[in-house]
Amino acid sequence: LAKTTQPISMDSYEGQEVNITCSHNNIATNDYITWYQQFPSQGPRFIIQGYKTKVTNEVASLFIPADRKSSTLSLPRVSLSDTAVYYCLVVGGSQGNLIFGKGTKLSVKP
């Protein structure tokens, strides 16, 4: 199983860029890196997914180095509404091997 390690919590202020790094040392060749966001009392929501290099969408960017043993989710100019838990997952094998972990609790302050 490709387990992931990410910080338990992070603090930021409105308008700053936030980078959350995830470690996945035993990622397999066919695995993708996927990030989800979860607000209190809601189910997780897909944010972004990538395989290598850089992926950008309207919400975030995902940076993946050549060795793919880590990845960084970048949230530009965060606002209070970005306060949430962010989960990094490595996906690609059996659907039964999806592991969410505890995620990173991001707190954005005014």
Next chain:
Amino acid sequence: NAGVTQTPKFQVLKTGQSMTLQCAQDMNHNSMYWYRQDPGMGLRLIYYSASEGTTDKGEVPNGYNVSRLNKREFSLRLESAAPSQTSVYFCASSGRHSNQPQHFGDGTRLSIL
């Protein structure tokens, strides 16, 4: 477009009672999942169904059963509820492959006294 719908949203049971949590998706997804989330914890996979007619155990299947009724519906049953099963239960669905994003419902908050 409703996405993934879970019923009920809240439920209180007594130890030993049984109950079925319902989940339905309208995105024509092949795969469906049941997770539980305890306070301060991430989601843990209980059971999943890769396609209609198949179900498989996840990380924490003990005390639960599932039924993939058709392509749209995937139910989770607690035959004899225990206080340790107090949790928030999430249903999700996705396309056929594990690297396709999962879409989650809003959860069922279950308390067992």
